[in-house]
Amino acid sequence: MITDLYIKGFKCFDEEYFKISPLTLLSGLNSSGKSSLLQAIRLFFGFKSETVGLGPLSELISTHHSEFKIKLVCEKGSSEFNYPKSQSPNFLNFNETLFSYISAARFGPENYLPLCFTEKERESAGERGEYVLDLLERNVELSGLPEILQHPDSKSQGVRINVSQWLGLISPGIQFDWKSIPRADLLIADYNGRRPGNVGFGVSYTLPIIANILVYAARIAKKKNESALILIENPEAHLHPAGQTKLGDFLARSAQAGVQIIVETHSDHLMNGIRLAVKNNILKSDETTFYFFEYNFDEEKTEVLNPIIDDDGFFDEWPNGFFDETEKNLERLL
Numbered sequence: 001m002i003t004d005l006y007i008k009g010f011k012c013f014d015e016e017y018f019k020i021s022p023l024t025l026l027s028g029l030n031s032s033g034k035s036s037l038l039q040a041i042r043l044f045f046g047f048k049s050e051t052v053g054l055g056p057l058s059e060l061i062s063t064h065h066s067e068f069k070i071k072l073v074c075e076k077g078s079s080e081f082n083y084p085k086s087q088s089p090n091f092l093n094f095n096e097t098l099f100s101y102i103s104a105a106r107f108g109p110e111n112y113l114p115l116c117f118t119e120k121e122r123e124s125a126g127e128r129g130e131y132v133l134d135l136l137e138r139n140v141e142l143s144g145l146p147e148i149l150q151h152p153d154s155k156s157q158g159v160r161i162n163v164s165q166w167l168g169l170i171s172p173g174i175q176f177d178w179k180s181i182p183r184a185d186l187l188i189a190d191y192n193g194r195r196p197g198n199v200g201f202g203v204s205y206t207l208p209i210i211a212n213i214l215v216y217a218a219r220i221a222k223k224k225n226e227s228a229l230i231l232i233e234n235p236e237a238h239l240h241p242a243g244q245t246k247l248g249d250f251l252a253r254s255a256q257a258g259v260q261i262i263v264e265t266h267s268d269h270l271m272n273g274i275r276l277a278v279k280n281n282i283l284k285s286d287e288t289t290f291y292f293f294e295y296n297f298d299e300e301k302t303e304v305l306n307p308i309i310d311d312d313g314f315f316d317e318w319p320n321g322f323f324d325e326t327e328k329n330l331e332r333l334l
Contacts, residue, residue: 001022001229001260002072002260003073004017004072005017005020005037007037007040007069008065008068009061009064009067009069011060011061012295013062013301014064016304018037020262021286021287021289022260023252023255023263023288025263025265025274025289026038027291027292029321031295032293032295032302035233038101038231039054041072042231043081046120057083062301064301068082069082096226097227097228098216098225098227099229099230100212100228101231102125102212102232102235103127104233104237105128106128106237108201109200112181113131113132113187114131114185114186114187116134122134122135122138124212125211129208132207132208132211132212134187135211135215136160136163136178137187139159139219142215142219142222143156143159144222145158145214145217145257148282149162149217149253149254150162151165151166159214163210163214167203167210170246171239173192174203176190176203176207178190189207201237202243205237205238205239206235209232210250213230213254213259216259227258228258228259229259230259230261231261231263232261233263234265236267236269244269245269245272245273247270247273248267248269248270248271248273249274250273251263251274252277252278253282253283268323271290276313278309285309285311285313288309290309290315291304291305291306292304292306292307292321307319
């Protein structure tokens with residue numbers, strides 16, 4: 001599990017230290033540095049900047065620096081990436097760490113999803129959620145979910161039934177299943193006997209998150225892997241506010257079950273779901289960390305604030321712009 005992150009000279013960062021908790025939430029205006037933090041971590045897990053349109057590493061150096069340095073600290077030691085002094089990270093042994101990055105640009109309601117034939121990618125739902133059904137198919141008999149991640153109405157520790165039940169909690173009435181078409185190397189999702197396109201984007205966008213987390217949690221519980229890290233962009237996309245709040249609760253439960261999660265979000269409802277989970281003793285206050293990013297255009301760098309949450313779910317400070325737009329709009333209306 002990652003415990004600390006140090007970034008110097010990478011993109012919008014001058015020099016920043018981050019505590020990384022079992023559940024870490026990144027918030028802030030667009031283009032303020034949230035995705036850059038995720039990209040810094042992804043460099044240690046085989047991420048290639050050129051392949052996603054970010055250009056060569058030389059273009060990722062801050063305007064105030066001639067090089068960048070990123071350091072990851074985990075329970076077993078630390079790993080550094082210095083550019084251009086070294087062209088690749090000084091890796092720790094992450095072989096026992098399950099890793100997934102789930103992008104904001106996820107697949108919507110697709111009638112068919114492909115099988116995955118790349119060994120490394122076979123461990124995740126895919127960056128766009130494209131391999132979620134393949135991940136479930138390969139773990140179809142996986143059981144052993146910790147009690148905290150079993151759906152409230154479930155008496156089973158099985159991943160398959162709990163994926164469907166958690167989807168139903170976020171989108172009431174949904175019953176999810178899938179089937180494989182081996183000769184076509186495709187899989188089909190089924191929602192209440194309907195095609196994905198007849199259900200909507202919210203369920204399709206949420207499925208990779210729930211499935212990936214439950215598979216990882218069960219594998220850790222069964223000692224198949226030591227740890228797991230999932231980076232998630234905008235998990236709340238296309239969800240009703242009530243669903244966003246419940247998803248926040250689910251993420252808190254997931255962190256308590258041993259799956260480390262770093263989430264980038266613009267949703268106060270998702271954040272409040274996490275705050276309620278802290279208040280309800282699902283997740284301890286010191287097991288979740290909140291960051292607010294703000295880009296300083298005059299100094300051309302990102303400034304990072306760290307509101308501290310207490311055991312009742314309240315923050316010690318509320319920075320301007322930190323999920324306060326509802327209150328500001330209500331003031332304008334009065």
